[in-house]
Amino acid sequence: MLVLTRKMGETITIGDQIRIKVVEMKGNQVRLGIEAPGDMRIYREEIYLKVQKENQMAANWSLDDLENAVGFAGAGKE
């Protein structure tokens, strides 16, 4: 991992199109301003991990669970 030190207001550029600027520092929080191509996905890592965790829960199912679910789906249509 590349580790850089930046001061308030300083920027890091990644490639030609991504700039990350330190906008505010308060206690143990840092606010970052990110400039990147308009349609690039940028998200907090927690969200990525949340989806990963949900996948793990989703993968843990049995045929009994499914029977029940099919029952719910059927009941919903009536």
Added chain:
Amino acid sequence: MKIETSRFGQIDIEDDKIITLPDGMLGFTGTRFILLTPEKPTPFRWLQSVDDPALAFVVVDAQQVLPDYAVSLTSEEYTRLALDEKTEVVILLVVTLAGESGSITVNLQGPVVLNPNRMLAKQIVLEGNRFPTKFPLFGTDTVDKNSGACCSR
């Protein structure tokens, strides 16, 4: 080809039914899946791993269950899925079945987008609070542990 599955036994499928997820499902290895459709009418389908017999996800077609749900793709994703203007993608939502609460939820934050023409798919992560990972599929009140599980067939 024949593939082993821990839930459905051995399945014989044609090679062109294999869907490739070059980036896999988040948190899992394996890039080849097949989409199985049950015989009886139900919104549920299964995304079964070809590489891991035990790995399968229950999925629903977003268009069928949540017609208003839409995902905008980045140009990178567009390329990754080999999409062109004519292709209509299929959006699959991963279902989490019967947790302890007995609820059935779909993950709106991590949809699987499929290019059915090229059999290429990718799980996308969406930023923002508009997309919960646990969205109740049948509304919160319809899921009743006592009455729901019965079901005549």
